[in-house]
Amino acid sequence: TALQKQLRAWLESDARHREEFDHLSRVWQAADLIPRQRLEALCQPDPVQQLPRRRLLRQALAASVAVLALGLGWSAWHYQQLNHQDTLQTAFNERRQVELPDGSHLELNGSTQLQVDFSAGQRHVRLSAGEVMFTVAHDSSRPFVVDTAQGSVTVTGTRFDVRLDPAATRVAVEQGSVRVQGQGASLARLTAGLGSYIDAKGVVAAPYTVNTNAVTAWRQGKLVFDNATLAEVVAEASRYRSQPIWIAPGKVAQLRLSSTFSTDDTDALLRALPSILPVAIKAHEDGSREIIAK
Template identity: 40%
Template sequence: MNRAELSLSDEAIERLVRLHSGGAGAAERMDFLRWRGLSMDHERAAREAEALWGALPETRHAEDYRRRVRRPRRWLALAAAACVAAIAITIALPEPLAGLYSDYATRTGERRMLELADGSRVWLNSDSALSVDFSPQQRRLRLHSGEALFEVAKDAARPFIVEARGGEVRAVGTRFDVDSRGPQVRVDVTEGVVQVNSAGSEPVRLSAGERLSYREAAAPEPVQPLDLSSASAWQRGKLIFNQRPLGEVLDELERYVPGRIVLTDNALRQHKVSGVFDLKDPDALLKTLERLQPVKVTHMPWLVLIRPAPKA
């Protein structure tokens, strides 16, 4: 980034802080709109400042900022440092926070295979937490957060039940994936048959090659077809994308890297991405995106900015 770009970034940050100080009125907002419309570089600087403001919660306290710092570069450094410190504390723990009450947990970027007492196997994806409670009557597991792939040993006398966000997935002998990263739980079946119960609705049976999503306290969505060639590719150490929107690709990649990935231009979210990428080298995916997509990747402490590539 050259000196002129740094100056515009500083000015954009300073203007944005003034707008969020609590004392800005219509005149200041119109002035900011006029400023960002002066050129594409001004607009780019404004969008990056807005992305940083949203990505680092500490930066929203503008009044506190005015008391503590005077120069925008110093403000940015302090905000980034606060974010780094918070993340560092979490990483320093022996397991993620969910690990405090779960039997098994993985950190960001870590994947782990578990051999259960009944012979079943579980693969935990990045930043996931799981508890196991086996009894003579049933095999019950709880996915507190994240994603897990289950390869179930057959035992007709003891159903295999996975709880996730108010729903249950039941299987006898099968292979299925449960993804509970957000408010919506996704169930993918790659072998056998499972039964999904959620929100008191009628149970839904899923066969190999089918996918279902549900939300807590809501009826499940319609069953969708599942691409078996790319399903649970993470368990094999791969990310496979076939004409997936860039926004979805970055959301998926973010779970394997520390910190945040922020796309500063929403117009880029729908750009299609295809390819097979190695989870051992997430940075290679970013480098490939920079080479094949109209984007510029900027690495910062615990933050990766994806912005439109400057025109030649």
């Protein structure tokens, strides 16, 4: 809103403004300790028509305090919406939903870690590990930026998935548009139904069509593969297992399949593979599994 923009501009125009606002926020927090019933009682008009001057002054002062408390309360609340820092993380195979103060919604996949840093001029998230589905509340005056080791994704309001792999950051857009920025001038603009990735050198790949339902199926606890190579299937399934899966050297890794499995039961995937592809599963004493050609 116009009022929000004015507040942000005022806060950023002078460091003393922010100090004063912080001070007022602390005053509000102190005022919040006053019981609500007491404040309401102080603001109620006295039924007696002729009041002593001292009582009138006392009531006027109480009303002023109540108005100030309400004003400071709104200001402190709004300040908290603009300025927010937090670290979010999930355990192995855990999924979590989080709503940020600006109304943006995050869905975290397992083994994910990110840092949130909101201020009056920006909405900044640092993805250190894992995968997140972002539904970003629109705010053209405060771009929403997701940083990773390879580059960044910038939006003002949209719905997209960011996944951090060991050597790449992968982006898929479900709604709206995003700007994917790598190192230097390497960038791509993605709209709904398109994806891209930033490789380890910071180079952004040309946009390509993605099946966003398949990419984000993890939100429903599913793994959806559409003509995926066995290497891609194993890499994805391994994210939801404590014991590794290996593929024997050779052409086995390039075999392709289309199917759907549960993230909570990757053993079912291993049991099904020999009936889908010409492979066998070899179990090792350490709990790992190896996929070999029949």
